[in-house]
Each structure stands twice: as structure tokens, then as C-alpha cells.
Amino acid sequence: MGESSGEGPPGPLAADRHDGRDDGQNGRDGQDGCDGQDGGTPHAPExxxxxxxxxALVVGNIVGTGIFLLPAALAAFGTISILAFGVVTVGAIALAVVFGRLGARLPAAGGxxxxxxxxFGEFPGFLNAWSFWITAWAGNAGIAFAWVGYVNxxxxxxxxxxxxxxxxxxxxLPALINLSGVRxxxxxxxxxxxxxxxxLIFISxxxxxxxxxxxFGPFNATGNSWPAALSGAAALVLFAYSGVESxxxxAEKVRDPVRNIAxxxxxxxxxxxxxxxxxxxAVFGTVPHDELVASEAPFADAVDNMFGGGVWGGVMAACAVVSGIGALNGWTMLVAEMPxxxxxxxxxxxxxxxxxxxxVPYVGILAGTLFASVTFVAAFSAVNAFSAILLLATFTTAVPYMFSAAAQLFWLVTRGRRAERRHMARDVTVAAIALLFTFWMVVGAGTHAVFQGTLMLLAxxxxxxxxxxxRGEYGVDRTKEIK
Incomplete structure (x- = not known):
């Protein structure tokens, strides 16, 4: 992907890791046991x-347990939810393309x-790592919270x-699997x-x-204006695509990252x-609207309406159990990779x-599992804990997404022009759509989640x-320049 688009040689960051005392663009001088080719990252096997x-990592992290309940939640907004899904999907695909471009150009661990x-330099980089770390363990607590219902x-x-x-x-269990090795x-x-x-493909x-x-029911079942209904439905859909950056x-664990990450x-x-x-x-069109709004197992109800019978609830519950443990497995890897x-x-x-x-970065896995476990246990004393956790994770996810889209746009309008890109207008448009999409994610998270997330970022x-x-790194001493 990077070769055909003329984005230049991959891995400026991988070749230009800095030592924390410059402006974020200069290279490290080959310390820390690196071999001089991977620019400050200790040598790792292929x-x-x-x-x-x-x-599968991307798919497994995007598709968790929420998809098995989402149609019922969206039905309360009406079939406008299908339009909301389409709009959000455009933004998610734009993000995926942006991550593909960035991953091909900078195949460095941490995404x-x-x-x-x-x-943008060290401090924004730290805030992104911190925000994503919160997303990973808080999101795992939310997945586990929903997963319990299906196991039960x-x-x-x-x-x-x-x-x-x-x-x-x-x-x-996913922590133990991850600790046993990447393979x-x-x-x-x-x-x-x-x-x-x-x-799910069968039902779809x-x-x-x-x-x-x-x-299908009414187009707008909320009684509010259709833009308000669209935004409300979109807020539920936004977190469904979290994990596209997985x-x-x-990147360090992916074979041939320049090609395969994209x-x-x-x-x-x-x-x-x-x-x-x-x-x-399929679910909207096979379960009557009034039944779908009250459904606790919309996919099972859909299959029952297609073929009849009462065994489908167990089948769908089993699928949700598998889906949830797979999502926890993938996110447990990410909770350690970013730190x-x-x-x-x-x-x-x-x-x-x-x-x-x-x-395997065992400290990150153990710490992430510990924080997720504490959050999960604490959630039982909260009201609407599942929604609160997911909305918080939506905001903390949006922060690194926003910076990634901005980083791609920044590169395109600065260094990208020197590469004589043939598809500049297209790539700028995609990056701009992805950036706007992340702003919408922040709005969809709601004021309470944004407030909580901002406090956690400031912490x-x-x-x-x-x-x-x-590390003895206090920034650049400007006193001599002033004298």
C-alpha cells in the first residue's frame, strides 16, 4: 500500500526514535542495545x-459481545439506526484506511x-499511550461485564x-493465553x-x-427531530468499531508489517x-419492531422467527461467549503492547x-488485567455500569484516533508534498473524514464521559x-539563550 501510493520509505519513527531531549524529530544515537537498524527498539524476532x-486480531477486537444486543438498543430509535450505522461505517472505514497508511509508513509498535x-512530539505521544492504556483495561472490564450475562x-x-x-x-483466562506466547x-x-x-454470517x-x-417499524421512533435521533443511534454504534487500530x-508482532498492517x-x-x-x-426485518425493542436476545429471536424452535437462544448465547472471550484475548494483548x-x-x-x-510483555498484561478486574468488581456497585464504562472507553479511544488522523493529515500537508504524491486530494479527504469522525465520537460519548475521561488524562x-x-530529562535549558 505504501509503495503504490508513493509515501516513501517505511518507518521514519522506527528509524528516528529520539532520546527525549530534542523536539521529537531527531534520532536516538543507537543506545539500549539496538542494532542500529531498528532505531532504538531492542531487536525482536520476526x-x-x-x-x-x-x-483476526482486528476482527476479534472489534466484534465483542455488544453486537448480540445492539439491534434491540438501536430499535428504540427506529430504522434511522440503519442510516446511522451507514454514516458511522464510513467514518470507521476512513479510520481503517488512515491506520493502514500510517502502519505501512511507520511500522512501529504502539500504533x-x-x-x-x-x-507532534513526546508529550502528545505520552498522552495517547496513556489514553489508549485506559481504553484497553476499562474496555476489558466492560466486555467482561456483558460476557457474564451470556455465560450465565x-x-x-x-x-x-x-x-x-x-x-x-x-x-x-486471556491473560494466561497471552502469557503463553504470541503464537x-x-x-x-x-x-x-x-x-x-x-x-453471524449465516443470520446476516x-x-x-x-x-x-x-x-421494520417507523423511521424515527423517538419523537425527537431526525438529526437528534440519528446522533443518538450513532452514539451507540461508535464504540462498536473500537479496535480498528489493533x-x-x-506492529512488532506482525509479520511483514509494512504490507500486513494496512x-x-x-x-x-x-x-x-x-x-x-x-x-x-436482517434482525430489523425479521423481528417486529415492538418485540425487538424489548428483546434480550435479538439474534435468537430473529432465527426463531425464520425457522421456529427454541434452541436458538442457547446457540446465540454460545456465540456471544466465544465472541467475548476472543475480544478479551485480543485486547489483553493490546493492553500490554502500547505501554x-x-x-x-x-x-x-x-x-x-x-x-x-x-x-511477551508480562508486566503490562498483569497490570492491565489487575486494573480491569478492579474496575469490573467496582462496576457492580454502580448504576448503568456497562453503559458508563463503554462511554468512557469511547472517549479515551477517540483521543488516540483523533491524533492519528491528525498525524496523517499533518504528514500529507508537510512531508507528503515533497514526496510528489499522485493521490494527495484523495488521501487528504480520507484523513479529514477520519478526523471529523473522531470529533463525532467525542460528542457521542456525552458530557459525563468526556469529563471523567479528561480527569483521567490529566492524572x-x-x-x-x-x-x-x-531519567534526568528536564527539557531544553533556555537560560543560557536568555543570557
């Missing part, structure tokens, strides 16, 4: 995730962190203690991605043959977009850069100060 596994650091379809552990035990198991993690991710996709494709126009964050990002997003759109239309990349550059506590014998500033002080 990536173990091929294109299929990298795409959004690496792009913002390369374009079979276990019926309805006490608080029973639900906590199920959720903690769901958080710890095991990738295999598990690929298997769960296939298992979650097959039944076969269900179209059973669609009845009378079941392959870029795990492909995995775009292929994964397109596959999820097709699945989301088709399944939403590891920034720790190697001196922008996160150095302990996060430690790896075990299988080259990272003392951490940044402590890290820089512990």
Missing part, C-alpha cells in the same frame, strides 16, 4: 502474526502512540459473588474469530431472504462493517518494557513528570 491472524509522537445463560450463577467469579475467570494468542484469536463469524445472509417490510498497536486494518474493518450492516438489516512501546522510548515506567522468555501528567525526572 513477527509471528501473519495476515490471517492480524486480521497511535507512535504516530502522534512522530508528528448456561450456569445461572445469579448471585453477585457468582457473577464476579465468572467475570474474573473471563479476564484471567498461542494468535491461534486462539483466529479460532474464536471464525467461530463468532460463521453463525440467510436472514435477508426472510425480511418483511412490515417488521494491528498497528501490535491489509489487516482495512480487511478487518470491511468484514466487520459488512457483518454489522447485514445483521442489523511496552512507550516504555522503550522512556515515556512509560520502564517496568512495562520487561518481557518473559516468550517475548497522567504527574506520571509523565515523574518518568522524565527519573
Amino acid at each position: 513477527g509471528e502474526l501473519g495476515l490471517a491472524q492480524a486480521t 497511535p502512540y507512535a504516530y502522534s509522537r512522530d508528528a 445463560y448456561f450456569l445461572h450463577w445469579d448471585s453477585t459473588l457468582g457473577k464476579v467469579a465468572i467475570g474474573l475467570f473471563g479476564l484471567c 498461542n494468542m494468535g491461534t486462539f484469536q483466529l479460532v474464536t474469530a471464525v467461530l463468532k463469524f460463521l453463525p 445472509v440467510v436472514g435477508l431472504a426472510f425480511v418483511r417490510t412490515a417488521d 494491528a498497528t498497536v501490535a 491489509r489487516a486494518s482495512v480487511f478487518g474493518c470491511l468484514a466487520c462493517a459488512a457483518l454489522y450492516m447485514l445483521s442489523t438489516v 511496552m512501546a512507550s516504555a522503550r522510548d522512556g515515556l512509560f515506567p520502564s517496568v512495562f518494557a520487561k518481557v518473559n522468555a516468550r517475548n 497522567g501528567i504527574p506520571v509523565y513528570i515523574w518518568i522524565k525526572a527519573s
